[in-house]
Amino acid sequence: MTASALPAELPEPLAAPLAAFIRHLASETRHSPRTCDNYQRDLQRLAHWLVGRVNDWSAVDFHHIRHYVAQLSREGLGGQSIARHLSAIRRFYQYLLREGLARDNPALDVRAPKSGRRLPKVADVDQLQQLLDTPADDPLELRDLAMFELMYSSGLRLAELASLDMPALDFASGELRVQGKGSKERLLPVGGKATAALKRWLAVRPGYADEHEEAVFVSQRGTRLSRRSIQARLARWGVRAGADQRLHPHLLRHSFASHMLESSGDLRAVQELLGHADIATTQVYTHLDFQHLARVYDRSHPRARRRSGTIEKRKSQDYPKTKDPNGH
Structure with a gap:
């Protein structure tokens, strides 16, 4: 049914x-x-x-x-x-x-069919640079840019960004305190670009939010910005910046994790930054990193992959055909 x-x-x-x-x-x-x-x-x-x-x-x-x-x-x-x-x-x-409403658990020995592991999509560094370097034209775009910088800077989940309150920001130490899954709290570093973007937004935020509103990111009406609105604004920003793929909040988080792991190789540190309880969840990014290395290898190593068309072309250039003594 x-x-x-x-x-x-x-x-x-x-x-x-x-x-x-x-x-x-x-x-x-x-x-x-x-x-x-x-x-x-x-x-x-x-x-x-x-x-x-x-x-x-x-x-x-x-x-x-x-x-x-x-x-x-x-x-x-x-x-x-x-x-x-x-x-x-x-x-x-x-x-x-x-509760005494069943005699056994009928699902205990039933298994789901196996499916291939889907790797999260990531954006490359150049694309994110283009996205985040797009200038803001009005106060709400300053807010949007601060959100996107912060998500990529600190690997925030969408829910963590939406629920962020003013007391969580500590500009003096360059840190951010967030409530993750299971109400687990973690302390995250905030990069210089994200800090600058946040300060530009906070300078105009009083024009939208009253003094009693704790939400860092508010709507035009002065209330906490919803998750759906954040998703829509990021997708809109991607179109405006000319991104070649649809942008969504988890893409920024995945890109943060992949780029951090690619540069540092420190799986445990990336696990802590992402707030993963199980390191196996973080290990998916090692597959992404390997895919990147494999592509570099294929492009760079002279014997990495046979390119039959190129090989044949070189043969024809280096060894021009000659007729045998019989004229064949």
């Missing part, structure tokens, strides 16, 4: 435990609203698929979940997306078991 064919309402035996689980996530485990929404969306999709197959959650077994995974795959979901669905189902059944 596709999303467009979902029934309008779920039967109470499926709907009530699901609603209770989402309340549990929000109140007891203190998950963010966004995380709760993701769980609810994924589990509602499963619940709608189960309508007509089972009467309540306790009747779901391994075969149901395996068939559901196959359906998700047929609908075009990749391995990582399916793995996320399975993770939500397992977590939900842990809750149901605790």
Whole structure:
């Protein structure tokens, strides 16, 4: 059953435990609203698929979940997306078991199909220089430029940038304090270009925000700038600067990580700067770095890669054809 064919309402035996689980996530485990929404969306999709197959959650077994995974795959979901669905189902059944609403966890032994690891896209240094050297024409563009400089300077996530408050800035030490995933705080250096861009924005910020507003980046109305607005402004700035790819906040974060690793080779330091709990998450950038090195190698080493057309051309220039004694 596709999303467009979902029934309008779920039967109470499926709907009530699901609603209770989402309340549990929000109140007891203190998950963010966004995380709760993701769980609810994924589990509602499963619940709608189960309508007509089972009467309540306790009747779901391994075969149901395996068939559901196959359906998700047929609908075009990749391995990582399916793995996320399975993770939500397992977590939900842990809750149901605790509440006595299920006898086992039917998703424990179901695995998502494997998919190739997608490497994050990055912008090259010259493109980012062009982007960030584009002059601002008005106060709101000063704000935009300060945001983009800061994201690339310190590798901020979109949510970290949007939630940034004035007390987090320390110009004296050239540092920035951010709240990352799981409310983990980390201290980040801020580069000279980003510091200068921030000071230019803060000089005009009082014309938009009143003295009680703590958000560093505010809208024309004086309220905290939303994530969606930041995304839209960056995309607009990229078009204006003539970027050859669509610009988005994570592209700046990925580029920060890749360029830092390419220059320093210090994986642990990049992990700390990005706020990754697991170094395996950071290691994806070593693959990007290797791709860069491989391209340089292919371009530079005389025996790196056969270029048959070039080889044949050189042969014809260095060794012109001569007729054999028989005139052939």
